[in-house]
Amino acid sequence: MKRFLLPLACLSAGVAQAGADLDMANKIRSEGFYNSHVMHTLEHLTDKIGSRLTNSPQMDQANRWTLEQLKAWGLENAYLDPFEFGRGWSHDSALINLVSPRDESLHGIPVAWTPGTQGKVEGEVMLFDAVTEADLQKYQGKLKGKVLLMGEQPPIGKPKTIIFERHDSKKLEELKEFDPSRPASHEGWMTPIRKDDRLQRYQFGKVLDAFLAKEKVAAVIYRSSRQGGLVRVFGKSHKVGESFPVPAMIIEQEDYSLLQRMLDRNETPKLALDIKARFHDEHTDAYNTIAEIPGSDSNPEVVMVGGHLDSWHASDGAVDNGVGVAVAMEAVRILKALDVKPKRTIRIALWSGEEQGLHGSRAYVEEHFATRPQPQDKAERALPRYLWKSPGWPIETKPDYDKLSVYFNMDNGSGRFRGIYTEGNVAVKPLFSKWFSPYTDLSTGAVSNLSTGGTDHESFDDVGLPGFQFIQDPLDYSTRLHHTHIDSIDHVIEDDLKQASVIMAGFLYEAAMADERVPRKPIPAAPSQLKQQRLKLETEKERRQRERDARQVLDTKAYGI
Amino acid sequence: MKRFLLPLACLSAGVAQAGADLDMANKIRSEGFYNSHVMHTLEHLTDKIGSRLTNSPQMDQANRWTLEQLKAWGLENAYLDPFEFGRGWSHDSALINLVSPRDESLHGIPVAWTPGTQGKVEGEVMLFDAVTEADLQKYQGKLKGKVLLMGEQPPIGKPKTIIFERHDSKKLEELKEFDPSRPASHEGWMTPIRKDDRLQRYQFGKVLDAFLAKEKVAAVIYRSSRQGGLVRVFGKSHKVGESFPVPAMIIEQEDYSLLQRMLDRNETPKLALDIKARFHDEHTDAYNTIAEIPGSDSNPEVVMVGGHLDSWHASDGAVDNGVGVAVAMEAVRILKALDVKPKRTIRIALWSGEEQGLHGSRAYVEEHFATRPQPQDKAERALPRYLWKSPGWPIETKPDYDKLSVYFNMDNGSGRFRGIYTEGNVAVKPLFSKWFSPYTDLSTGAVSNLSTGGTDHESFDDVGLPGFQFIQDPLDYSTRLHHTHIDSIDHVIEDDLKQASVIMAGFLYEAAMADERVPRKPIPAAPSQLKQQRLKLETEKERRQRERDARQVLDTKAYGI
Structure with missing residues (x-):
């Protein structure tokens, strides 16, 4: 790929102006x-x-x-x-405690744009793992007052060895090499196939929200996407009229895994939650x-x-x-x-x-x-x-x-x-x-x-x-x-x-x-017929990207997260 | 130091027995x-x-x-x-929230063998930094109902780069080299000078406990000794009749630093605490x-x-x-x-x-x-x-x-x-x-x-x-x-x-x-006169050890921690 560098270097010389001030x-x-x-x-x-x-x-x-x-x-x-x-949303404090089979303070933060609990609520923990409307049937009539663990999660892996680093000169050299296999635009990452997948998950999310409300679930719990005691957050819909219907919290991976293991052993863990959160509809x-x-x-x-x-x-x-x-x-x-x-x-x-x-x-x-x-x-x-x-x-x-x-x-x-x-x-x-x-x-x-x-x-x-x-x-x-x-x-x-x-x-x-405006790339235009056909296929890279999407449990991750 | 290895190798050959089973x-x-x-x-x-x-x-x-x-x-x-x-001690749950100048849930765990709060308490935060009895004077009459930050702490440094590692062969080779500058026994690390220092801190701790009780402090807060959201705990005295008199909690370094900075800016942070903890005196x-x-x-x-x-x-x-x-x-x-x-x-x-x-x-x-x-x-x-x-x-x-x-x-x-x-x-x-x-x-x-x-x-x-x-x-x-x-x-x-x-x-x-009992070192005996005199001096290594002790704020760390 080195040869991609050569024309750039030539160009540089061509358009060089006077030095910096x-x-x-x-x-x-x-x-x-x-x-x-x-x-x-x-x-x-x-x-x-x-x-x-x-x-x-x-x-x-x-x-x-x-x-x-x-x-x-x-x-x-x-x-x-x-x-x-x-809508706006804010929270003051949030408490989540394991109260049975033993007492332990857990560590969690509410999901943004979800309601508080209106005082302390207690509920039995239950694993909830549905990704299609058909999956919902088996839960019908069984969720009232329950606290749901949203999705079966794999065991926590080894931590990253290196958690803090600076780029070395090798990495900076690598960054200079162009990669023509990447799409021309940011939008290009969202291939039609990938978009279909995400649309399906989005639409299922709406059905799921209604189902959880109808079944009178007490609260839902998501697992943080970082391990080692870190609570990593996200949000539900901020659109008026689309608010998530039940209190929702993200907890440490360690806490989530504990609850999951308790369920695996047929114990009946109970959680107490007290989430003070509110919507702001002033503007x-x-x-x-x-x-x-x-x-x-x-x-x-x-x-x-x-x-x-x-x-x-x-x-x-x-x-x-x-x-x-x-x-x-x-x-x-x-x-x-x-x-x-x-x-x-x-x-x-x-x-x-x-x-x-x-x-x-x-x-x-x-x-x-x-x-x-x-x-x-x-x-x-x-x-x-x-x-x-x-x-x-x-x-x-x-x-x-x-x-x-x-x-x-x-x-x-x-x-x-x-x-x-x-x-x-x-x-x-x-x-x-x-x-x-x-x-x-x-x-x-x-x-x-x-x-x-x-x-x-x-x-x-x-x-x-x-x-x-x-x-x-x-x-x-x-x-x-x-x-x-x-x-x-x-x-x-x-x-x-x-x-x-x-x-x-x-x-x-x-x-x-500068003497001149900063030069521009050609203005993006509609993809050609050929390109449009091509987009319906998937490269290996795109397929992997879509698989990564699929691992996002129950659409917890919106764009940009 | 390599030459220390040679006699060992010779000895090995001398006492070798038949192979393992x-x-x-x-x-x-x-x-x-x-x-x-x-x-x-x-x-x-x-x-x-x-x-x-x-x-x-x-x-x-x-x-x-x-x-x-x-x-x-x-x-x-x-x-x-x-x-x-x-005494025995246990806790169920512990809540610590910043309630002024803004609302935020903090993350903390009670210090072992400290009392709970008997319901929710609120108090203004104050920095408390006393290491001698003389230091206590300036706080007299000023601590009632306050939540004390125990000691001024330095800013959080960069994290360790590598958080997970296995020994490589180089490290294992290094471990084979004897270090004659280390004391002969574990006890030897506690030199008379170091022991004096720790005794002084221990005795001041007793005076401090009584002072905090007399001044009706609402609660005390210690900083976790690990950063990055980790709460690392310790305990106070478990001896009957020596229990620490006020509720005490260890919080994340990030939370502690925030409170410290608020005080530096002359804000008046307030905390709400609700700690459910109890002593067990059955046995x-x-x-x-x-x-x-x-x-x-x-x-x-x-x-x-x-x-x-x-x-x-x-x-x-x-x-x-x-x-x-x-x-x-x-x-x-x-x-x-x-x-x-x-x-x-x-x-x-x-x-x-x-x-x-x-x-x-x-x-x-x-x-x-x-x-x-x-x-x-x-x-x-x-x-x-x-x-x-x-x-x-x-x-x-x-x-x-x-x-x-x-x-x-x-x-x-x-x-x-x-x-x-x-x-x-x-x-x-x-x-x-x-x-x-x-x-x-x-x-x-x-x-x-x-x-x-x-x-x-x-x-x-x-x-x-x-x-x-x-x-x-x-x-x-x-x-x-x-x-x-x-x-x-x-x-x-x-x-x-x-x-x-x-x-x-x-x-x-x-x-x-084995045919024989595992061989023993010579039984430890009282140090010689010469050694006793020598112990009153301090090597550079020992001095550094003592300085590390001194950085242990307000005797929060007991032996073995």
């Missing part, structure tokens, strides 16, 4: 390293506000605080940008926080930076994604402190609804840049977006589509920037290499032509706009922090955040001052 | 691998009984069950062996479970095997030390199933009170094998044993002292046996090498002349009796399981336990059939 780089480094606010910003978000579930009162607080803070730093045109989302709009450093050009183009402000409710949303917000805010704070006068407008966007499917950034892109026809079929339109069979073509652009130069996102934990993914946009390589050049003592500056998915730059990339994520050191993001109850500021590495803030500010400045 | 090894392997009961035994201890805090109702249950199980397998002379211990004796396969010799000598049956209360005491008990029981079960007729008696001892200072095994050794004069001074005698300044000399042996050949212990998690520590007893090396010889496909069989401390073989070694621990693969014992809330059967590796059971059975059989 080293004087400005000195100033940015000085402000970013020796007058940093980044941990202070993060501390406010994570410690003072805490978790920031989309549309929860804490998320409202975070929207207001970020707005005021950005204004206080001198940013302009600051506002909260609404989009239709659904169904969620909000992105937006602010700008206006550009000096007449009718200036725009350079954007952002991260998602919302988090799950398990802990304080520190590495997912308080850090992305704090770094984006710090980058514009640094530039404002240096009183830069950019040619292009520098705009920050702190997204909401990311964890439930990139809702905030998608809504923003649709409002400002480009839309795609929604499904004709009303029933299809009512489905979550990731299940639409026909996200229509062509992409319809709006006037501002041509004005956006680039969007930079951060959402992969607190690890320092080791490079950047171009999302297959080879034309940006020389620019990015140049923009990294004042920071080679801080970062390898590896430019990978690969894509990286799962967060808000996708919303831009999906309509052909340049949206990028940096390559970050993995640290313990995926092994233990992502969506778990220990995602607190304790596990954030301050020096890494300062490094990221400095590089982010440098990139923003260079993008805002 | 390979026919019996075949039978042991067959029974141990293909008809194993070890996981079943462990499951009963950990899942059905659960945690087994010394003198708790669950420990009583464990004593009774192990007694009946050993009898059912055909062991004889089975009984529960009492020794004076103190102050604790019990070791003892049983035998009687020897066929007239007046047979004795070979012993054991592990401690008691555990901490955080989880189910699986790797500490359900596995040691299950392996010891499995070893005698295997031998009984094979209907062996050993020349020497094979005796199993499942100790209690290990976690509070090897109480069960010490009491047993004193009762059967050897005693040492207690301190003359009544006040000194009332102190915990590890603080006695003058554990008297000489060791006074009892008739059975000469009849004990060897004691084998297992208490280092569930990792497979990679070899054995001789505790500096070089004379056993050829024997142990021979006994490992039928199992070289299962274990390297490294014989290390080093000592390993912290568990019940010490009680034997301290009076000059051969007591040994095997070298085990570390796995995740120290990194995340030891005394934490996830020490459940989930993290036990079945194949490793089978391997350990087979080797343990093999060693017991060979020891029981």
